[in-house]
Amino acid sequence: xxxxxxxxxxGAIGGYYGGRxxxxxxxxxxxxxxxxxxxxxxxxxxxxxIGDFVVNPINAYKSTADMPKSDVVIVALKSTQNxxxxxxxxxxxxxxxxxxxxxxxxxxxGELAQHFxxxxxxxxMAFICSSRVGAGHISHQDYGPLTVGFHQNAQADVLAQMKSxxxxxxxxxxxxxxxNVARWKKLVWNIPYNGLTVALNTATDVIxxxxxxxxxxxxxxxxxxxxAKACGANIDPSFIDDMLSMTDKxxxxxxxxxxxxxxxxxxxxxxxxxxxxRIAKESGFYMRKVEMLEQQLLFIQNRMNG
Amino acid sequence: xxxxxxxxxxGAIGGYYGGRxxxxxxxxxxxxxxxxxxxxxxxxxxxxxIGDFVVNPINAYKSTADMPKSDVVIVALKSTQNxxxxxxxxxxxxxxxxxxxxxxxxxxxGELAQHFxxxxxxxxMAFICSSRVGAGHISHQDYGPLTVGFHQNAQADVLAQMKSxxxxxxxxxxxxxxxNVARWKKLVWNIPYNGLTVALNTATDVIxxxxxxxxxxxxxxxxxxxxAKACGANIDPSFIDDMLSMTDKxxxxxxxxxxxxxxxxxxxxxxxxxxxxRIAKESGFYMRKVEMLEQQLLFIQNRMNG
Numbered sequence: 188x189x190x191x192x193x194x195x196x197x198g199a200i201g202g203y204y205g206g207r208x209x210x211x212x213x214x215x216x217x218x219x220x221x222x223x224x225x226x227x228x229x230x231x232x233x234x235x236x237i238g239d240f241v242v243n244p245i246n247a248y249k250s251t252a253d254m255p256k257s258d259v260v261i262v263a264l265k266s267t268q269n270x271x272x273x274x275x276x277x278x279x280x281x282x283x284x285x286x287x288x289x290x291x292x293x294x295x296x297g298e299l300a301q302h303f304x305x306x307x308x309x310x311x312m313a314f315i316c317s318s319r320v321g322a323g324h325i326s327h328q329d330y331g332p333l334t335v336g337f338h339q340n341a342q343a344d345v346l347a348q349m350k351s352x353x354x355x356x357x358x359x360x361x362x363x364x365x366x367n368v369a370r371w372k373k374l375v376w377n378i379p380y381n382g383l384t385v386a387l388n389t390a391t392d393v394i395x396x397x398x399x400x401x402x403x404x405x406x407x408x409x410x411x412x413x414x415a416k417a418c419g420a421n422i423d424p425s426f427i428d429d430m431l432s433m434t435d436k437x438x439x440x441x442x443x444x445x446x447x448x449x450x451x452x453x454x455x456x457x458x459x460x461x462x463x464x465r466i467a468k469e470s471g472f473y474m475r476k477v478e479m480l481e482q483q484l485l486f487i488q489n490r491m492n493g
Numbered sequence: 494x495x496x497x498x499x500x501x502x503x504g505a506i507g508g509y510y511g512g513r514x515x516x517x518x519x520x521x522x523x524x525x526x527x528x529x530x531x532x533x534x535x536x537x538x539x540x541x542x543i544g545d546f547v548v549n550p551i552n553a554y555k556s557t558a559d560m561p562k563s564d565v566v567i568v569a570l571k572s573t574q575n576x577x578x579x580x581x582x583x584x585x586x587x588x589x590x591x592x593x594x595x596x597x598x599x600x601x602x603g604e605l606a607q608h609f610x611x612x613x614x615x616x617x618m619a620f621i622c623s624s625r626v627g628a629g630h631i632s633h634q635d636y637g638p639l640t641v642g643f644h645q646n647a648q649a650d651v652l653a654q655m656k657s658x659x660x661x662x663x664x665x666x667x668x669x670x671x672x673n674v675a676r677w678k679k680l681v682w683n684i685p686y687n688g689l690t691v692a693l694n695t696a697t698d699v700i701x702x703x704x705x706x707x708x709x710x711x712x713x714x715x716x717x718x719x720x721a722k723a724c725g726a727n728i729d730p731s732f733i734d735d736m737l738s739m740t741d742k743x744x745x746x747x748x749x750x751x752x753x754x755x756x757x758x759x760x761x762x763x764x765x766x767x768x769x770x771r772i773a774k775e776s777g778f779y780m781r782k783v784e785m786l787e788q789q790l791l792f793i794q795n796r797m798n799g
Contacts (some may be wrong), residue, residue, distance in 0.1 A: 386692070387792055399791035406785075475781040478711070485705035486693055 201263030292458025336363030414467030598764025602644035642669030668678030720773030
């Protein structure tokens with residue numbers, strides 16, 4: 188089975204994974220906006236710790252209306268743009284298309300499913316350090332594994348082929364048996380560090396070496412575990428220690444939300460905070476400190492938007 | 494009964510009330526530090542909306558060791574200095590002295606009682622806008638009522654005389670029947686606004702007109718009411734609406750903690766946050782959002798102290 192891929196959001200994440208697939212010979216079609224003319228002329232350049240390459244010529248498009256129907260659509264937009272997704276997807280999905288949302292947070296697959304109840308929808312989590320450093324130019328600094336699991340209408344054969352294609356493209360690929368657990372596990376780290384680096388205007392290392400904020404991180408991780416449990420996702424409490432130890436060992440780090448804040452971009456508050464808080468509350472657990480962070484982030488975003 | 498007063502902390506609060514008493518003819522003795530030489534030479538000046546005056550000559554001292562034993566000691570230090578209080582008080586208290594802590598927060602009378610189990614200890618709350626504008630120079634902009642109630646070893650006759658002296662000095666004076674209730678009621682306002690204006694680096698009006706922070710204020714007030722209730726202080730829920738309405742009508746306001754933060758002074762985190770949180774927790778209620786604010790303030794104080 189030869190899969191046709193569409194990449195919606197060819198930035199640091201989508202550009203890297205799509206670029207790897209194209210470079211390895213897969214049939215990949217990229218949606219670009221402002222970078223379209225540049226990549227048509229120069230291709231898309233990826234500087235990577237595991238080998239640089241350029242995708243040139245590249246199957247680039249300015250609108251999904253011009254793109255072919257695809258077997259796998261990889262969505263790597265920022266979740267703040269997901270309200271645009273239904274209209275963008277309609278021209279490129281067929282009856283058996285698998286749409287993979289490689290995005291932060293919780294509840295995004297469910298939102299999409301309300302528009303496409305019969306669509307095969309999966310969620311993906313990228314464990315990677317990469318960034319867009321210029322027009323059609325991506326820098327991949329470290330890591331790279333991709334974890335994908337189905338939200339609804341699973342198609343195991345397509346996912347198996349995608350895994351095979353990714354591995355042929357030097358991308359370690361993990362099939363998540365339970366997307367809900369995988370998403371909540373990622374939130375254990377994302378919820379405290381994304382928001383607190385913004386609210387306290389600092390980096391992970393300062394948070395970790397200050398006793399009161401380190402305790403606050405731990406309190407929030409415990410709330411996330413309790414929220415996850417209420418939602419049927421059991422995570423062993425030792426996972427909190429694992430996340431704290433990992434963060435202790437990291438070099439000072441600004442999570443994606445802190446980079447958004449520093450660059451005065453919209454923050455992914457809904458996907459990372461509002462959705463998990465609401466979903467946990469509906470299942471019976473109220474993450475109070477997490478909600479307070481959401482309230483502070485909404486205040487900060489509101490002030491930033493003027 | 495002619496009372497001898499000692500004023501410990503002759504700043505915006507202690508200087509105003511002590512100055513009013515002295516100006517009206519009470520026997521008042523003031524402890525000064527850096528301002529001692531200035532007030533000895535020039536007296537203490539109070540510019541007040543209800544009439545300016547100068548206390549000159551003034552009974553000024555550089556150490557409580559030189560002060561007479563007093564019947565009423567008014568402590569108006571910032572609570573961050575209360576660790577110095579036991580040694581400061583010893584030379585000036587006699588068997589029947591009443592010590593009144595006109596300070597923010599909760600639990601300070603109890604801490605003092607551990608050092609002086611037989612002392613008559615009261616707590617006071619000032620509803621006043623005043624500030625120290627120069628050496629021995631206080632500006633009183635608005636309000637002025639003083640509410641005082643006993644913590645232990647009540648001496649109703651001394652308090653009645655103090656009320657009489659204060660009223661003769663143009664200070665409205667309210668005897669609180671239940672200090673615990675009065676202190677918790679003051680916390681309903683102080684806890685959300687003091688800390689949030691620092692954590693969000695803003696003023697009361699911006700907090701009130703932003704939906705998410707207005708909701709956060711309400712959430713915290715509800716926590717404080719529940720904490721108060723656990724501690725035996727019943728406050729009617731309508732008090733929350735009263736506080737919100739009052740704050741809506743206020744001109745943009747920076748609470749004392751915000752002024753401390755802006756001027757890089759120590760914040761009264763222990764009295765306004767740590768003590769109420771601990772006392773409520775010991776009585777069975779966990780104020781989670783209030784605790785998160787405490788954790789953030791400790792982080793901010795820690796960063797400020799370098």
